[in-house]
Amino acid sequence: MCEKLISINKLSAGTKNYQILHNISFDINACEIVCLLGSSGSGKTMTALSILNMLPLNVTQTSGSILYNNKPFNENICGTFISMIMQAPASCFDSVFTIGTQFKDILISNHKEYSINRVYTMLEKVELHNPQDILNSYPFQLSGGMLQRVMIAIALSLDSKVIIADEPTSDLDVAGQKEIIDLILKLKKENKSVLMITHNLAVAKSCADKIAVMEHGRLVDIFKKDELLLENRHKYTKELIAANNWLYANKWNIDLGENYAEM
Numbered sequence: 001m002c003e004k005l006i007s008i009n010k011l012s013a014g015t016k017n018y019q020i021l022h023n024i025s026f027d028i029n030a031c032e033i034v035c036l037l038g039s040s041g042s043g044k045t046m047t048a049l050s051i052l053n054m055l056p057l058n059v060t061q062t063s064g065s066i067l068y069n070n071k072p073f074n075e076n077i078c079g080t081f082i083s084m085i086m087q088a089p090a091s092c093f094d095s096v097f098t099i100g101t102q103f104k105d106i107l108i109s110n111h112k113e114y115s116i117n118r119v120y121t122m123l124e125k126v127e128l129h130n131p132q133d134i135l136n137s138y139p140f141q142l143s144g145g146m147l148q149r150v151m152i153a154i155a156l157s158l159d160s161k162v163i164i165a166d167e168p169t170s171d172l173d174v175a176g177q178k179e180i181i182d183l184i185l186k187l188k189k190e191n192k193s194v195l196m197i198t199h200n201l202a203v204a205k206s207c208a209d210k211i212a213v214m215e216h217g218r219l220v221d222i223f224k225k226d227e228l229l230l231e232n233r234h235k236y237t238k239e240l241i242a243a244n245n246w247l248y249a250n251k252w253n254i255d256l257g258e259n260y261a262e263m
């Protein structure tokens, strides 16, 4: 039986006026890549922010629980147990400090050992083979893909067990997407678990062990990757599959609309 690192149980959250998340339950096990898949606004980021205990001020958890190694949240969870790779890494770095300064500050503020050799090793692990130049650069001097890799190197240096990656491929071209997917797979080999948020079924298919599908704030389907094409998939999952492969639109009788039919 796999070790449960994070267990989300009947989580609901919302503002004073409306509910955003409804009764979400799923687990993240050791050395597992879970992809949270769904369209824009379906609640993927809110789920991740709930796990990080970082919901916006106007949003609160209204019911349910989240356990980390069977324990409730405490102040040491973020950084040491979980770290996050953001969708737009440029906005996470301060443009007036070098990458090296910020890398060091993050390690020290999370009470992690800092040594330049270890930082070099982590940068090498994410295929940044000129670590000295990277550390001397300012964020605006690096591409989006390079900044994503620096964030992954920071997450590795923090030695967190779980890494949450919020759409890490969405701002990248196809080659950049593949590089980040390869790195996510490498994280699993380093005994990390990953919660990867994406709206891209192909990305989920290429790296997930388990896919959880969200629609309108609800988790409507959850399954192992090799169960993707089973007949008992939820209607919304089938629509996502059909939109990627019209053969399944025919098989499941899903109307993809006039524009798609013309292709």
Ligand SMILES: Nc1ncnc2c1ncn2[C@@H]1O[C@H](COP(=O)(O)OP(=O)(O)OP(=O)(O)O)[C@@H](O)[C@H]1O
Pocket (backbone or CB within 6 Å): 015, 020, 038, 039, 040, 041, 042, 043, 044, 045, 046, 047, 056, 058, 059, 199
């Ligand atoms: N600060 C906020 N206050 C109130 N509602 C919010 C807030 N932030 C997001 N929402 C709403 O919560 C819902 C879920 O948003 P969320 O960002 O989790 O979606 P998502 O699936 O991550 O979308 P995307 O793929 O576009 O990032 C949306 O309807 C959104 O409008």
